[in-house]
Amino acid sequence: MEDITVGFIGFGLIGGSIAKAIKEKHPGFTLIAYDHHTDSVNVNLSxxxxxxxxxxxxxxxxxxxxxxxxxLLCGPVLHNINYLSRLKSIIKPASIITDVGSVKGAMHDAVKKLGLTRHFIGGHPMAGSEKTGYENASAHLLENAYYILTPTEDTTEEQLSFLKELVTCTTAIPVIMDSQKHDDMTAAISHVPHVISASLVNMVQSKDLDGTMKSLAAGGFKDITRISSSSPEMWLSICLSNRDSILKFIHTFQDLLKEFELALTANEQDAVIDFFRQAKEYRDSVPTRSNGVISRVYEVYMDLLDETGAIATVATILASNAISIKNIGIIHNREFEEGVLRIELYEEAAMNQAIALLRQYHYTIYER
Structure with missing residues (x-):
């Protein structure tokens, strides 16, 4: 890929991470960013x-x-739409415009109205964090994440191949999808879960008169509501932009919740257990990193003695047996509330060797 000029409008966590990844792979690229403030310093851009x-x-x-x-339009969805009309009259004939928003239908509608279908390819990197801002950006944020591309009816194969190649530079995995299918999919697996998460937090807050619930909240509650720490302004933009799909799946969720309420009220034990069994079976069938196109993660979970140098001891055992560690750290969740050591290896053989070796040293290993 020859050296090109890439422009960014919006430069936070996602935009910054894409820029870092591109610069790492293509240091000769010229990367510029727009700052609409003229009377103050943009910390992220600086x-x-x-x-x-x-x-x-x-x-x-x-x-x-x-x-x-x-x-790349990397701001909130409604802001990105507003910039399209300004860009229409200044872009080069061969320029490509893309975005990183989690709603595609509204962008495609605006693109069609403005006659920009020959220039636009929608984009949605399905990665992120509750943290925001360029200071939290990383060249590896999109590693092994799905990056959905939604071409228009006028997108050429050459344009799509170019953008797919650039997505691959970020180590993300490009997936081509229709914009309406994308919006229904993201409403079901991302947008409505955020609404539900916020509802759970607000429910607890409304009943937590003395602060006891907040003080004791741990495990499942923190896991399922972590995403509620995301930007409220960003979620306003998403909800307004993808309103129809979100409402459709909210109604579906309400119907399922009502069914469960009726079953529990009537003490219908078979219906209640079927409710949880069906959820478990489908959840257990969701592809993990060992399936599909995302590469498998080879990881070991183990108890660790609460003593100085405990992690170093484990690392030394593995290193002395020529086992390379890819990542290591302590995790806490509902399954491991007291915390366990998570060790990520590079390959399955190394994982199996590490498990056998650590068991020889009488460490407790958890199979997952």
Whole structure:
């Protein structure tokens, strides 16, 4: 891929991570970002300029984005839509515009109205964090994540191949999908779960008059509501942009909750257990990293003695047997509330060898 100029509008966690990944693989690319503030310093952009990720910060779309071969819209969905009309009159004939929003239908509608279908390919990297801002960006944030691309009816194979190649540079996995199918899918597996998560938090808050619930909250509650720490403004934009799909799946969820309520009220034990059994069977069938296109994670979970140097001892045992550690850390969740050591290895043979070796040293290993 020859050296090109890439422009960013919006530069937080996702935009910054994409920029870092591109710069790492293609240091010759020119990366510029737009700052609409003229009377203050944008901390995110300043950090990216200082660390060499960005080549330039510009206050003029007309002057600098007319040079871009690729433009990434990385702000909230409604903001991204507003920038389309400004870009229409300044982009090069061969320029490609893409976005990173989790709603595609509204963007495609706006693109069609503006006559930009020859330039636009929707994008949605399915990765992120409750943390925000460029300071939390990483070149590896998108590693092994699905990156959905939603071409228009006028997208050429050459354009799509170019963007797929760029997505691959971020170590994400490109998936091609229709924009409406995308919005229904994300409503079901992302947007409505966020609404449910926020509802659970608000439910507890409304009944937690003395703060006891918050003080004792752990395990499952924290796991299922972690996503409620995301930006409220971002979720307002998402909900307004994907309203129809979200409402459709909220109604489905309400119907299922009502069915469970009726079964529990009538003490119908078979129906109650079927409710949980059906959920368990489907949840257990959801592909893990050992299935599908995402590479398997080879990991070991083990108890650890509460003493100085305990982690170093484990690392030494593995290293002395030529077992390389990919990642290591303590995790706490509902399954392991007291905390366990998680060790990630590079391959299955190393994982099996590590399990056998650590058991020889009388460590407790958890099979998952």
């Amino acid at each position: 950090l990216a300029l200082q660390d060499g990720t960005l080549s330039k910060i510009t206050h003029s779309l007309e002057e600098d984005f007319s040079l871009c071969d690729l433009i």
